[in-house]
Amino acid sequence: MKRFINVRGLSRQEHEEMNNRTATLVACTIASTLWLYPIPASAEECQADLDGSGLVDGEDLTILLADWGRGGSDLDGDGFVGGSDLARLLADWGACLPALGQCEGYGVSVVGGEAYLYSHTSLGAPCYMCTGPGFNGCTTNFFLEGDFYLMPVNLAPGAAFSLGVQCGPNVVVNGVVGDGTDCWVRASCSDGVRNGFETGLDCGGPDCGDCPTCSDGFMNGDEDGIDCGGPECIDCSVICNGTPNPDAIASATNETLEGAQDGAIRFEFSDASDRSSIQFSLDGGVSYPIQVPDALGTHVVEGLAPGTYEAWSRWANGDCPRLLGSLAIAEGPPPPTCSDGIRNQGELAVDCGGPCAECPPNTCGEVPRVLYPRPALPTAVIGAEHGHGFAIDLAEDLATVSIRSGDVVAIQSGGNPDFEFFCSCNQVEFHMVSLEDLAQVPEPCLEGGDYDYFVRYQKQGNTTDDPGDLYVYSALFTTAGERIDPDNRPTLITEGANWMRFRHPHAQDGITEAVFDAQHNGDLLRNLDRFSTVFTDGPDGLVIDPRLTRGNANSVHPHGGIDNAAVIRIDYMEKGDASPPTYAMSAGEYAGKWGWGNIITYEITAVTGGSGAQTYNTFQNYVIGQGLDTFGDPRNASAGRATTNMVLPGFGSHKQLEHDAVFTQHLITLELEDDVDDFLEGHHLFHGVRHRANGNDPGNILGEIQIGNNSCGNCHFRDGRGSTVIQTARGPRVPPPVYGSGLLEWIAGREAGLRWDGEVETVREQTIGALAEDHGVEFGVSNAINQAELDRLVKYVEFLSVPARSYAAHDDGVVQAGLVKFIEVGCASCHSVTQKTRSDAPRVFRDIVLRPYTDMKMHDVTGTPFRTPPLWGLGRNMKLLEENGRALLLMHDGRARTLEEAIAAHGGEAAASRAAFNQLEPAEREALIRFLESL
Numbered sequence: 001m002k003r004f005i006n007v008r009g010l011s012r013q014e015h016e017e018m019n020n021r022t023a024t025l026v027a028c029t030i031a032s033t034l035w036l037y038p039i040p041a042s043a044e045e046c047q048a049d050l051d052g053s054g055l056v057d058g059e060d061l062t063i064l065l066a067d068w069g070r071g072g073s074d075l076d077g078d079g080f081v082g083g084s085d086l087a088r089l090l091a092d093w094g095a096c097l098p099a100l101g102q103c104e105g106y107g108v109s110v111v112g113g114e115a116y117l118y119s120h121t122s123l124g125a126p127c128y129m130c131t132g133p134g135f136n137g138c139t140t141n142f143f144l145e146g147d148f149y150l151m152p153v154n155l156a157p158g159a160a161f162s163l164g165v166q167c168g169p170n171v172v173v174n175g176v177v178g179d180g181t182d183c184w185v186r187a188s189c190s191d192g193v194r195n196g197f198e199t200g201l202d203c204g205g206p207d208c209g210d211c212p213t214c215s216d217g218f219m220n221g222d223e224d225g226i227d228c229g230g231p232e233c234i235d236c237s238v239i240c241n242g243t244p245n246p247d248a249i250a251s252a253t254n255e256t257l258e259g260a261q262d263g264a265i266r267f268e269f270s271d272a273s274d275r276s277s278i279q280f281s282l283d284g285g286v287s288y289p290i291q292v293p294d295a296l297g298t299h300v301v302e303g304l305a306p307g308t309y310e311a312w313s314r315w316a317n318g319d320c321p322r323l324l325g326s327l328a329i330a331e332g333p334p335p336p337t338c339s340d341g342i343r344n345q346g347e348l349a350v351d352c353g354g355p356c357a358e359c360p361p362n363t364c365g366e367v368p369r370v371l372y373p374r375p376a377l378p379t380a381v382i383g384a385e386h387g388h389g390f391a392i393d394l395a396e397d398l399a400t401v402s403i404r405s406g407d408v409v410a411i412q413s414g415g416n417p418d419f420e421f422f423c424s425c426n427q428v429e430f431h432m433v434s435l436e437d438l439a440q441v442p443e444p445c446l447e448g449g450d451y452d453y454f455v456r457y458q459k460q461g462n463t464t465d466d467p468g469d470l471y472v473y474s475a476l477f478t479t480a481g482e483r484i485d486p487d488n489r490p491t492l493i494t495e496g497a498n499w500m501r502f503r504h505p506h507a508q509d510g511i512t513e514a515v516f517d518a519q520h521n522g523d524l525l526r527n528l529d530r531f532s533t534v535f536t537d538g539p540d541g542l543v544i545d546p547r548l549t550r551g552n553a554n555s556v557h558p559h560g561g562i563d564n565a566a567v568i569r570i571d572y573m574e575k576g577d578a579s580p581p582t583y584a585m586s587a588g589e590y591a592g593k594w595g596w597g598n599i600i601t602y603e604i605t606a607v608t609g610g611s612g613a614q615t616y617n618t619f620q621n622y623v624i625g626q627g628l629d630t631f632g633d634p635r636n637a638s639a640g641r642a643t644t645n646m647v648l649p650g651f652g653s654h655k656q657l658e659h660d661a662v663f664t665q666h667l668i669t670l671e672l673e674d675d676v677d678d679f680l681e682g683h684h685l686f687h688g689v690r691h692r693a694n695g696n697d698p699g700n701i702l703g704e705i706q707i708g709n710n711s712c713g714n715c716h717f718r719d720g721r722g723s724t725v726i727q728t729a730r731g732p733r734v735p736p737p738v739y740g741s742g743l744l745e746w747i748a749g750r751e752a753g754l755r756w757d758g759e760v761e762t763v764r765e766q767t768i769g770a771l772a773e774d775h776g777v778e779f780g781v782s783n784a785i786n787q788a789e790l791d792r793l794v795k796y797v798e799f800l801s802v803p804a805r806s807y808a809a810h811d812d813g814v815v816q817a818g819l820v821k822f823i824e825v826g827c828a829s830c831h832s833v834t835q836k837t838r839s840d841a842p843r844v845f846r847d848i849v850l851r852p853y854t855d856m857k858m859h860d861v862t863g864t865p866f867r868t869p870p871l872w873g874l875g876r877n878m879k880l881l882e883e884n885g886r887a888l889l890l891m892h893d894g895r896a897r898t899l900e901e902a903i904a905a906h907g908g909e910a911a912a913s914r915a916a917f918n919q920l921e922p923a924e925r926e927a928l929i930r931f932l933e934s935l
Helices: 012-033 058-066 083-091 407-413 443-447 655-659 673-687 741-745 763-775 787-799 814-824 874-883 899-904 908-918 922-933
Strands: 106-111 114-120 126-130 143-145 148-153 160-167 171-176 248-253 263-269 277-281 290-293 298-304 307-315 322-329 390-394 400-405 420-424 431-434 452-458 471-473 492-499 530-538 541-547 567-574 583-587 590-592 599-607 614-616 620-623 726-728 731-733 858-860 865-867
Touching: 058 083, 106 160, 106 171, 114 126, 114 160, 126 148, 248 307, 248 322, 263 307, 263 322, 290 298, 390 452, 400 452, 407 452, 407 567, 407 583, 471 599, 492 673, 530 620, 530 673, 541 599, 583 590, 655 874, 673 787, 741 763, 741 787, 763 787, 814 922, 858 908, 874 922, 899 908, 899 922
Parallel strands: none
Antiparallel strands: 106 114, 114 148, 126 160, 143 148, 160 171, 248 263, 263 298, 277 290, 277 307, 307 322, 390 400, 420 431, 420 452, 452 471, 492 530, 530 541, 541 590, 567 583, 567 599, 599 614, 599 620, 726 731, 858 865
């Protein structure tokens, strides 16, 4: 925009001619004198504003021209007005800048107490930077960062300086620290220096908060009270018409029971001289019905209904009204009953004893047995062979127990297995005893009649960052029913499917669990063998027969029932003393004889697939007498026998990449190689990952390929919950985790579907709906995804498993106590501990006992009914988000950021449970939170 100069006494034509000449002169002069006469650093340096208007314009030019050849408007200090003064005026043309400091391309910057001498690269490279005065103390100890050469200097706020830059601008920089701002980095509102656009020390201007005043309603600056005291404000004793303000602290107490209308607001205040009474308002200052002597110090308003109250105070004559804040009184829980699913009102157990009916005799302690106990192996006869492993000898009266073990246990443990025996009659509380010798079974197990049990022992060590990886578990056993003779039993033949990996389990130099192309070389995911394994498990021992395929160079999807790759070796039972792992036994496909219910962990090594390199399976766990499974503690196997348990590296170049794959694993109940292949291909569709073309192609980038205008993984981070709230047609929603969705679809007796509103019945329906709503892709109309790709995307989500909790989750007892409190306060009334999948489900999902912590029903806890979200995997999901710097959002709309906030946000049907949680002792509340964090 052209700025017109108006010189008095000239005609309009003469004005326009002068403006045109001046515009040309401005352009030329500024171009040639930009560094000679830089933009002014401060209003004080805006010398060309000769008329003091804050604007360098035609009025100033008129004044300067009138003084031409004389000294009146001398800008450069040479004693007379000439061409250099005109150049300075034209360089300053326009509005005078606020205090900007030394922005000429060189100067001093002070931020956070650190001072730097700087010079812009456009001025040339300095030969030396000097600590002064002037060109003294010169050194080459400076560095280039971005477009500036920098040298730290020792200067304090308010200190004068004289620093030199030789070569480059070749200048001496003089000034006072804090008078200007910095041009290398932006001024901070907490650096203790008045700089930038601040109007006060670290305050004011467009960037910082308002500077404290004596009328802002806050105690800040040097004040001794709100807007009083200190060197600037009125004395606090006389601030309001000669007395202090009627300040008070207001706090609210919630309604005790639904409908009681016994909420309360408490006011705390001080006795002020020359004042007799203080008044309070709860309706925003409209009325002040409450008046009490200020000498009382406190006053409680009782009998308040649930709601929000805006509290004000003032002196009795109406002086000095003050806003105290908005206070909410929450609705109370319903009165306790003997059928509310909560242990309250003096009950001895949940809904029995005390004022309720007597608790049934012979119960398993105070916590009932879970609704769906995990199936367990029958107890073996005493004296059964232990083979390489161990055998448990449980006395006929179930009161004593001992253990015998073989050679592999001795090697794996370094001779000190330290066996432990755990038993429970409810699959909630397990009781432990050491098995050094013949041990007494813990009394609580015996009192409950039949019980379930498992054992575990320690390996030589552990190289991961999960302390639970130190342990080797047995299967879960039961004392109910007849015993079995493992040495005279039918042979069990089962199958399982998986995929070969680039590196050993928990390797430090590549990936095993992450579903990507190789990280340590140019190998490709599509070159890896998808394989099935047949397990033959009988009295004579265990045979592991993997059906491995070796293709031609760079052949993809090498599977399909072809068994043409020989096993190099199968290693058994990791010792835990190294990474990659070392083993207690190496053998072929015949694993030998093992004890009943022993869990055999193994690794296959073979040249398979299309890469021509050795490949390996991830750790797989076979249970003697049962098939593929995870471990015997039912509390830790969230997805039952479909649970994945990964041993992830504790250090190494790809540790985080491996840890980020904690949810990106398929159910271990898969039996078909094609299902594994669909899962792996579906992963890349879901997460928008492009398959690398070759080893030189970087690839492995999440979200690079979109379906329509989005990638599924953009919302469901690494298959877990999202960290941003999405605005949907149904309102704001946090993207829920997708792991375990296929199992949830088949839960027996479920009343709600898979979406927050429970309206979607199947994973396929949810996938098609999400593509339309979140990606802008109408399946069958858009060509963004075809039928084969949709099928793979659906199978990926259906087959996602739920990872096991840490083996050590219950070691300190706090987590177990937290689960008990979780049940006692009624959380489990909706977040049901156990569920079971249907008997008519596809084989992959059929008859699996789960621990999802949901009843798959609709409940109203926030004013609108929503499906009870599963809590399985919650703790691992929280850790995943934290490690990746992502926010934790809880509840359907992300209104809670912590577990405590989520519990506090439960009202409606959950109000009683919320109240019961709040009434727990602090240690009990902490235990419940620790339990949730362990999931």
